[in-house]
Amino acid sequence: MIISSTKTKVVGVNIGYEEINYAIVDVRGKILAESSFPMPTDQDINGFIALLCDGITNLILENDSYENIRSIGISVPSGNFTTGSIVNSLSLPWKGEIPLAAMLRDRLGLAVAVGNNAHVRAIGESTYGCAHGMNDFIVITLGHGFGSCMFSNGHVHMGNNGFAGEIGHCCVEPEGRLCRCGRRGCLETYCASDGIVLTARELMASTDKPSLLRDLEELTPKTIHECCERGDELAIEVYNKTGFVLGLGLANYASIANPEAIIITGGISKAGKWLYEPTNASFEEHVFHNIADRVKIMRSSLPDNERDVLGASALAWNVKEYSLFK
């Protein structure tokens, strides 16, 4: 029998809110070529798919050949691995259910796997990052939204419908802040970007204390963090409050899941000690006593610009190979 050659490369795609990144990645997670384009402003999904297909095709043709590509993995917010669709995204321009995998496979002729950005990050950390070798862990994505993914027995826990991990929509305050999802008191409304900004506004309104925050042109988690670095008390208090709620949410998660580690990714994770110290204190206060001190809370070791395409490439290996070009 002749041993047929195996395909050793995949394409990883990360659909972000502002930018779409895609790259050719080999078996060992080496990025061989990459490209990107900004999220189009019109809301036409067909136009977007055409743009993405052109981008991927050009990348492959310019740097390699179609025959060498095994499959395509896509990381997208609100993506569902089980159905290959984007489902009722709160933040992307396309509403309802978008059968992304089917649409792309039809046009590209290759197997396509779609994963939720949180799931994809966990697969990336497990394959190429700091969760390598861990069987039970949680990856948190804390930025614009607040997602997560749990690994159980070495596999992603997808849940029955593929929606598992929605920690951002766990209720921490029954009649609390109104969330984009329509309900009140979701963790996301306190710990994700908009929530942190709202906490800052509320704190500023509640006191006359002078604060660098009052002089900011734009209030964002990043600018608030910068004020912390300059010793601004109110800014530090913003992150203390955020960390308290975050620590409580993560503690409840850990009490249920008993993970080896919780890995925090996303823009908010850059706030460093201003966020982590209060988060840790609140976590240890609230977590089940038998696992207190056992769970490592850590930051991702993968570079920010590579994490999601690497994760998407790892996802690509999880679908059955299929190609029109044999």
Place this chain on the structure above:
Amino acid sequence: MQQEIKSRVVGVDISIKRTTYAIVDVRGNIHASDHFPTTDYTTANDFITALSEKIITMTEANGGYEQIRSIGVSSPSANFLTGCIENAANLPWKGIIPLGAMLRDRMGIAVAVGNDAHVSALGEYSYGCAHGMNNFIIVSLGHGIGSCIFSNGKVHFGADGFAGEIGHACVEHNGRECGCGRYGCLEAYCAEKGIIKTAQEMLEQSDEPSLMRSLDRISPKGIAECCEQGDKMAIEVYRKTGEILGLAVANYASILDPEAVIFTGGISNAGKWLFDPAYESFEAHVFHNIRGNVKFLRSTISDRERDVLGASALAWGIKEYSLFK
């Protein structure tokens, strides 16, 4: 030549008060079952010796010991990975008891040991209402609140084997004090003592007449009986309990997206008085994409049978081994 296949196992359920053991076949039929008080034995050694003798006597009287493939044991605070009971808060034997090894030495066949919450889930999966489900949660409501997660068709043990401690998830920062030393744990509101406390608080805070005032001893069962008689305050006790339970289970489900949440344990006998408000609160708080997709179920097997059946399912999960070949 066709070899004889052993078609039966022994399932053992060690509970705080009683230990039940049974001969179970491949299909979950119980061929013989008996029990004795767990607390009769002050040392684990005596307990295990007595248990071994009882199992031998029962199997010899019911088809013979040579038909038994293996033994599965369910116990509080047990660890499947080590086969030990580890620092059980509620059993008479302290420290680490290598139950699996001790029992295997005496019996000469393979022994598997599992934690009661995990074994319950396995029982539901093998012979109960979770049959065919790959992702579900089982929540036991009684003295405490325990739970177990099935993920991709397997028990999710967690990194240290402690997964599922929903009873110690915090539902109210600085809330009621819990037996674990922390404050605001779900257990402090929705397990037995928590429900009684809610009732006592309500009775103290109002002068309204209530049937609960004439109870000798307030218990979840007594309160449920008052509900059946239409007592407003008793109904309110379970409404509050259900509201908190529904919220906590909603958060649990938002994270895990289970096909079903299955309730077991004495408190679940309160039925609609607890589960109607719990489900309402669950639907109000769960992540919108899974709302309407999670089944709220009460276990269809009786509490006593479930753990013996689960233990028997556990017994099939280990490699066969026998001194008698």
